[in-house]
Amino acid sequence: MIRSSYFLKSQTRSAKTETIKKRLQRARINLRSDNFQIRNLTEAEIKLRLDTVLKTLYLLFNEGYFSSTSDRQIRLELCSEATRLALLLTDNSLTNTAQLNALLALMCFQSSRLIARYNDSNEVILFEEQNKDLWDKSLILRGNYYLVNATNGSEISKFHLEAGIAYWHTTPADVNRWEHILQLYNQLILIEYSPIIALNRAFAFARVYGHEKAIGEAEKLNLTENSYYHQLLGYLYSDTNIAKSIKHYEEAINLTKSKIVQLTLRRKIELLGK
Known part of the structure; x- marks a missing residue:
């Protein structure tokens, strides 16, 4: 999902760069050999392809919100381009759907906090x-x-839940916002399970029920090869077991491979050591 929480990062890019x-x-090569031409699509073709287009824009924004391919954590140009392309789809009644509006809501909410997300x-x-005064x-x-x-309709998609x-x-x-967030994660994880959604749900669980209970929720996931799993446990243990907290941050x-994340976590370890 788009990174709407703390350890959020896209886990969909499993393919190697090469x-x-x-x-x-x-x-x-295929485009050249097939004599590719741009033509008007039929209504059926537009509806058939819309889901793929929305997912592509979602991933483009996601890469900008928390980049996995750049030394910069946040790439504003990708977020802006994804939002611009999504806005173009509102001009056509066939593409201006509930899912598109949910995706645009998500992009706007996330973009509103971009400047406050990094120093x-x-x-x-x-x-x-974050400095809330910097929010747009x-x-x-x-x-x-x-x-x-x-x-306006009866549809509830992944984009609706993430926008919520x-x-x-x-x-x-x-005062009850974390209860609302946890309920939405409970619905989201049923629609589309992923390790990162599960980790973000565990974080929301911690905000509602406390770190001690959330540790059990997180450890049940057993995502030992996932950096964000260890980041979350490092955070959850930081109040009660500094040694375990440091150990998890070191594993994270x-x-x-992100140098920015490594620097941030080393500073956390330094603070815990003090």
Whole structure:
């Protein structure tokens, strides 16, 4: 999912970089040999392809929100381009669907906090430590607009649930917001299970029921080869068992290739050591 929480990072890119390059090369060759032409699509063709288009825009935004292919954690240009392309789809009644509006709501809510998510050293700032004054209130209002449009029908998609989670992140004054977020994660994990969704649910669980109970929830996942699993446990153990917390952060460092994440985690370990 788009990174609406703290350890959020796309887990969909399992293919190696070289494999992707080869696929792109084959695609270019096929386009040349097939005499590719742009033509108007029928209504049936548009409906058939819309889900793939929305997923592509979702992944493009996701890469910008928390990049896995750059030394920069956040790539604003990718988020902006994904949002621009999604907005173009609202001009056509065939593509201006509830799912599209839910996706746009998600993009707006997430974009509203982008500037507050990193400091001058390009380190990610966790939600609770962000300067709320830096949040873009106009984008939050636009997110609310698209979320209302997305709920005009009976459809509840992955985008709806993730937009709902992002909505509650932009309303920190609500004392029950973490209960709402956890309920949405409980629904989301039934629609589309992934390790990162499970980890984010465990974090929300911690905010509702406390770190001690959440440790059990997280450890049941047994995602020992996942850096974010160890980041989460490092965070959960930080109040009660500093040695375990440091151990998990060290393992998280070993499992990530991101230099920015490694630097951020080393600073956490340094603070715990003090």
